[in-house]
Amino acid sequence: MENTAVSSYRTIIMPKLDYKLPVALVVLLLATLAGFVHSRARRLVAPPRNITHQTPADFGIASWEDVTFKTADGLLLSGWYIPPKAHGGAALIFVHGLGSNRAALLDQAAMLAEQGYGALLFDLRAHGRSEGEKSSWGITELADVEAALAFLQSQPEVDADNIGIVGHSMGGAIAIRAAAQLPDIQLVVAESVYTNFSNNAERLTVSFARLPDWTAPLVIQWAEWIAGVNSDQLAPLHAVASLSSRPILFIQGGRDKTVHVSNGSTLYETAVPPKERLLIPNADHTTLFETNPELMTRRLRRFMAQNLLP
Template structure:
């Protein structure tokens, strides 16, 4: 059908007078020019005639078009293939960008919260790793006849031990192992002491071997086990002459036990520690490459809560003077590389101890290794000390 020539002019006049809106709403305005793509001949506006409107209005227009768009119903009679319903968030770049930003913010918030929790809980986790029990099943030593015995520590913790009988009535030596090991570690000492005629009791400290306890006391609770072992050894072997020989953690614990119990006639401390300050200070920092970053000071309180006592008060350096006049022998290797038992610590212990006392610094051997580096001299020194102390 032919379009009257006056119609475009009327449309143009109407557009100028009233600001007529095109078929796309108020997003664009037009000047009434004929558009060959329009069936009616009315203008839809050319590209150069379009007038931009604010982003908020454009967004609302896109939302409205998406809402009004026809959606295909399943089983419809139109015969057209099904398609997904239109969503303005997929059609609108503005909404899509906002969604991505919100998702990134949510992920970032979760990561920040997790990082804070890890930073706060790290010292607690390290404290648990430090004092958690390490139970094991010690193998029966070959070439040494032992009997298994169970007794209670002074606080009721069950303690397991081996008894190596040389002679009823002979002096007895209580042998105390190191950090997170077991009585099996003390078999080399038990052999040469047994061969020399001494009875021996090899105990598993709490939290180690087959003994009870959920934690290791870092020397704060182990003296209880040693005191109970001394009493058991005296009763079983029928002797009043009981000495204690300890290595590493057991050496410091032996000093603390002797300061508490006068029944301990003598002490041999191999590679002893002075305090746990260095060990506990490590709970307050974390190594990140070349840097040491501080963490919340929760490590020491966590250790104290897990162990049940204040471990900072376990200080052999302060207790060793109370052993006198009973004798003490300190043994240390010059090249001890354990950070908690430096050679300087042995010298400080010796200076703080009362008479009678002796210190042997082995030229080499590392931590608790003097018995292997100098076996003959080690045995001779220990046996000579015990012979004088227990006569």
């Protein structure tokens, strides 16, 4: 017969283990993580609509209109059209970044409109007042730029052979890739642009989706699946050398924590002449013009005057 003391001892030091609680906790944690990753991935693919209440009139532009135009895949895009001052004048397409809207570059468009340039500022698909359910970070958005170019070329007061493009962040990457495919785009201004989306995805994701660093790779992979794209495709570095003799101006903020300043250096080195680079030392990712409007105005007007007469 087993000794009672030994039996009691075994009961004390070898209790029956209940695995249900730890397993439930693990399942709960995994479900919470999956929900978090999915919500942040959705934010990258379908960012919250940022509707502007500004208009060109707020920047002293007297002649402008609300316009809409359709992409080749049937989406209705919404924007503002500022006609050039002279009949047969030059015009510029302005392309905003992820989660932004048509007003992002309105200060620059207004400044250049004073010099006589026309402008088309529009909301990319899935942004602002434009149609579309999701962003592809620059792949399907090429159709948006193509539609914007066709809109400007159809305006009787615009010189169809005298059109340039200005883009910020994702919009700058789109501008470079669009110009590489659309020879009718005569010049490019690329602001705060990354060399390759996949190489900068962690910084971009942490900045835009407000993530802990360690979750970024999970969110990026999930977002790629939702968007149906491969971020390796989003490489303006591959396209920038294809601009041939068309001039390009790279502008970067010295305190940009979203896209490291080295990206601008690499893009500039890869581009073929004519090319220029402007560094705004105290500017971050989105405050280039705001930080030094005098320098930005001087360089942009000079670049345009040399390469795209109004």
